[in-house]
Amino acid sequence: MEIKKTESVDIERVKWALALIGFLFVSGVLLASFTFETAVEDQGLSDSQISENNSGVEVQEQPEEEVVQEEQQEQVEATPPPTEEVVEKENEEKEPKAAPPVAPPPKVKPAKKKAKKAEIIDFPDVEASFPGGAAALQSYIVNNIQYPETSIDMDEQGKVYLSFVVGADGTISQVKVERGVSKDLDREAKRVVRSMPKWVPGEAGGKKVATRCRLPIVFTLN
Known part of the structure; x- marks a missing residue:
């Protein structure tokens, strides 16, 4: 089992x-x-x-x-x-540009030295004078004066007072009419003074100097 x-x-x-x-x-x-x-x-x-x-x-x-x-x-x-x-x-743009021409430097002119003006003395030690003295001066004026025709026609007469400078070398310059009569007579008086020969220069301190002179010129009709 x-x-x-x-x-x-x-x-x-x-x-x-x-x-x-x-x-x-x-x-x-x-x-x-x-x-x-x-x-x-x-x-x-x-x-x-x-x-x-x-x-x-x-x-x-x-x-x-x-x-x-x-x-x-x-x-x-x-x-x-x-x-x-x-x-x-x-x-x-591709082409090379030429350089601009260089301008030459400007020419500088040397400054001119101004001539120093000579001092004009009104009252020197020795006065300037016409060669030969006052008589020679009077004779020169009478012989060289030319009476203007217009002044003769208008019967213009009188005394013209002039001033001028006699340089250290005797030359005459700066002729001026201080007191005149008429235009024609004043012009003739200045002409006569400018035509004068060199004067004997004045002196100051033993040196020749430029001096200022005054001169009357008389115009008369006979």
Whole structure:
């Protein structure tokens, strides 16, 4: 009796083990088939989506390329050809510019030294005099005076007072009418004084100096 119980127990254990193995095998086959189908569907969807996207991209990009090409053609056609002026300006810029001529420095003339004016003395130690004295002076005036015709016609007479400078060398200059009679008589009196020869110069401190002299000339009609 004990031997039978042991055999039955062993058979039961084997059955359960086989059943468990079969269940696991079936479950594994089902799981593998389900996973394979899901992967195939996902791959099919991704491929279709990719093909659709690619086809859509091709449809959208084709007109953009044509528009860009047309715009480029329009820009190329709208660009004017370079004119001759631009070419000439480029040539001018390439040509080296000659350096401007250097102007010579301005010539500086040496400043002329102004001659120092001699001091005119009104009251020298020795007065200037006509060569030969007062009588010779009176004779010179009478012999050289020319009475103006207009003054004769108008009966013009009088005394013309003149002043002049006798330089250190005896020359006469700066003849002026201090008090006159008429225009014609004054002009004649100045002419006579200017025509005189050199005087004997005056002296101051033992040296010949320029002095100022005064002389009256009388005009009378006989």
